[in-house]
Amino acid sequence: MAPTKRLTQKDIAQLAGVSQATVSLVLNGTPDSRNRIPAETRERVEKAIRDTGYVADPVARRMVKGLNRILGVFTYEPAFPSGQADFFTPFLFGIEEAAQDKGYDLLLLTGAGKERKIFGENARLRLADGCLILGRKFDNTELARLVAGDFPFVAVGRRDDAGGPVPYVGGDYAPATAALVERARSLGHSRLAYVGLNEGAESTLDRWYGFSRSVGEDELVASIFDVGRPAGETLDILTAAGATCLFFTELADAVRVEQAARERGLSVPGDLSIVVLGNHIRADEPGRRFTSFAIPREAMARAATEMLVRRVEHDAPVEQLLLPCEPLEGDTLGAPSSKTKKTP
Amino acid sequence: MAPTKRLTQKDIAQLAGVSQATVSLVLNGTPDSRNRIPAETRERVEKAIRDTGYVADPVARRMVKGLNRILGVFTYEPAFPSGQADFFTPFLFGIEEAAQDKGYDLLLLTGAGKERKIFGENARLRLADGCLILGRKFDNTELARLVAGDFPFVAVGRRDDAGGPVPYVGGDYAPATAALVERARSLGHSRLAYVGLNEGAESTLDRWYGFSRSVGEDELVASIFDVGRPAGETLDILTAAGATCLFFTELADAVRVEQAARERGLSVPGDLSIVVLGNHIRADEPGRRFTSFAIPREAMARAATEMLVRRVEHDAPVEQLLLPCEPLEGDTLGAPSSKTKKTP
DNA sequence: TATCAGCGCTAATACGCATTAGCAGCGAGG
DNA sequence: CCTCGCTGCTAATGCGTATTAGCGCTGATA
Numbered sequence A, B: 001m002a003p004t005k006r007l008t009q010k011d012i013a014q015l016a017g018v019s020q021a022t023v024s025l026v027l028n029g030t031p032d033s034r035n036r037i038p039a040e041t042r043e044r045v046e047k048a049i050r051d052t053g054y055v056a057d058p059v060a061r062r063m064v065k066g067l068n069r070i071l072g073v074f075t076y077e078p079a080f081p082s083g084q085a086d087f088f089t090p091f092l093f094g095i096e097e098a099a100q101d102k103g104y105d106l107l108l109l110t111g112a113g114k115e116r117k118i119f120g121e122n123a124r125l126r127l128a129d130g131c132l133i134l135g136r137k138f139d140n141t142e143l144a145r146l147v148a149g150d151f152p153f154v155a156v157g158r159r160d161d162a163g164g165p166v167p168y169v170g171g172d173y174a175p176a177t178a179a180l181v182e183r184a185r186s187l188g189h190s191r192l193a194y195v196g197l198n199e200g201a202e203s204t205l206d207r208w209y210g211f212s213r214s215v216g217e218d219e220l221v222a223s224i225f226d227v228g229r230p231a232g233e234t235l236d237i238l239t240a241a242g243a244t245c246l247f248f249t250e251l252a253d254a255v256r257v258e259q260a261a262r263e264r265g266l267s268v269p270g271d272l273s274i275v276v277l278g279n280h281i282r283a284d285e286p287g288r289r290f291t292s293f294a295i296p297r298e299a300m301a302r303a304a305t306e307m308l309v310r311r312v313e314h315d316a317p318v319e320q321l322l323l324p325c326e327p328l329e330g331d332t333l334g335a336p337s338s339k340t341k342k343t344p
Numbered sequence C: 001t002a003t004c005a006g007c008g009c010t011a012a013t014a015c016g017c018a019t020t021a022g023c024a025g026c027g028a029g030g
Numbered sequence D: 001c002c003t004c005g006c007t008g009c010t011a012a013t014g015c016g017t018a019t020t021a022g023c024g025c026t027g028a029t030a
Helices: A009-016 A020-028 A031-035 A039-052 A058-064 A089-102 A140-148 A173-186 A202-214 A231-240 A251-263 A297-314 B009-016 B020-028 B031-035 B039-052 B058-065 B089-102 B140-148 B173-186 B202-214 B231-240 B251-263 B297-314
Strands: A070-075 A105-109 A130-134 A153-156 A168-171 A192-195 A220-224 A245-248 A273-276 A320-323 B070-075 B105-109 B130-134 B153-156 B168-171 B192-195 B220-224 B245-248 B273-276 B320-323
Touching: A009 A020, A009 A039, A020 A039, A058 B058, A070 A089, A070 A297, A089 A105, A089 A297, A130 A297, A153 A297, A168 A202, A168 A297, A173 A202, A173 A245, A173 A273, A192 A202, A192 A231, A220 A231, A231 A251, A245 A251, A251 A273, A297 A320, B009 B020, B009 B039, B020 B039, B070 B089, B070 B297, B089 B105, B089 B297, B130 B297, B153 B297, B168 B202, B168 B297, B173 B202, B173 B245, B173 B273, B192 B202, B192 B231, B220 B231, B231 B251, B245 B251, B251 B273, B297 B320
Parallel strands: A070 A105, A070 A130, A130 A153, A153 A168, A168 A320, A192 A220, A192 A245, A245 A273, B070 B105, B070 B130, B130 B153, B153 B168, B168 B320, B192 B220, B192 B245, B245 B273
Antiparallel strands: A105 B105
């Protein structure tokens, strides 16, 4: 049996006793052409539309021209992870909210059956008027192609140039990181350590730059440019170097090191301060509240959506926006004690 | 900057010195029609395609095929709540997974700007090929209209008839509830109590029916057909009635009553057993693990998506599917003690 | 030699919509 | 009486593709 037939303008036209063209005019005629259709006729058409719930086929509409009031959302990883921390949820919430405000629906590109690629067999993306791109890790080739092309898009999260400026809304990690360094310094810390990658994604780089630029030559007593190392080993290195305040890019590392420290009888922040660069999802678990800064995910997503709408509707120029990250007090940063100045 | 004109099959045809139809046949002819194009010609066409990097316009492609490969997702509440428990996430995950499998994208209906209604000013629903409907609470008028219409849809969660059978995938709460009652009975409980609504949503009714049908006349010693009542009051009533095992539909009620019980020196499940009818999101918090049953949300969503695809593609008949809910052992159901048989 | 069956390809059409040109009717102005 | 312009609509077209019907040709068969 054939799939259910879609309702078309022809059907509406028949119901209202007019031509297909008239239906189209009623739906989206310019003020001048619309004026030429008397209220009586218009109402007949509108009634037929209301009765049937007809909506113009986005595909046909897109073909002939113009906008669908649909924003594409492309995620490099599945948008709704089953396990634990859901990275995308706050972003999606912000996007949904802004899209609803602006009167757009969202098209979630699923990566249909295969690996997630924007440009695949099917540039299905193009059904939407424009597209938001999310993901921990972007494919730079694709990004360059997007930049080169003329399809409106906005990245959530700062992205480096890819053959041209990338429109984005990101978090301003560098100053937020610097502010935390300053705060540690003002509490009396002068022996700092950094644990995290110093290369890779832009968000990672920003943290490292923000840190390294605000830290004095002799303040940085140890760096571990790696993540996921055994906590004991990490702690050995850092305490041997006499660090009094540890900066982590990864919450997981911080959690483990904090635990290891306690097991060795070191109190946090009494004997050792710990700072995490950026709040991570589900950091709001019972127990420790790490000193950190807030990543305004929802606000980023809203701003990105609004930026995209500007680009779609008014062909606005490329914008790049970094939103400030407020410091999170937490309870893992305090004044240094003399006890940790030397390895026990 | 003038948008680069999109490359079309006509361009390729010109380059290869053939007709547009030939290009299309080379790209996606059936084995029989393809055979009729000699290798020499095919290669000329393919070379032109390689040289130019031509890709068929997905929009035109979908247009002629009549299928958009888009599934609508309508939620009666915002899909991504910022606060606390996110009801929809597991559903959305299942939907995304199944849609990706089947090669569909998802259109999140935001209810563009206004109150969420399927049939509103803007019945954008029909943008998609079919639609999944989620929500704690449905609008029955709208449901009836959907049933009467010919737009393919599937509800996630059982829904009663609305002028006709509603296609759905739900959780089979009644037997799961009955199984928990049976389990309590086999542990020796003979004085049971029920706390929750006995009217309203189908999911609520199912629990009550499953409970009331499997409970003997004299086993049910107390019922509170309400939710959100003060815990102390609830506990007073139930213990006065001599109940040894309490069944809750709402996790929140159970949590508060359990706490109240402990404050009165009653141990759970030592002195009082508590059962929650259905696992709720974030029930996996530290502390108590209530005895309950698992609602297979992801599986429900996957099944619903697949059902919808069947309806969209093959005009399959209405199906109604209930998925089993596995019991969750938990630690709040144990053998009754004599201590609770009378109010202290 | 007339016929006919492939072969290799193309013209034509449909998909659903937006848009433009323009038709029929009518009252007003000349 | 003949335009002219306005009103209220419709026919026709094009978007880029998939698909079908069918054309002209060649070589084999009757």
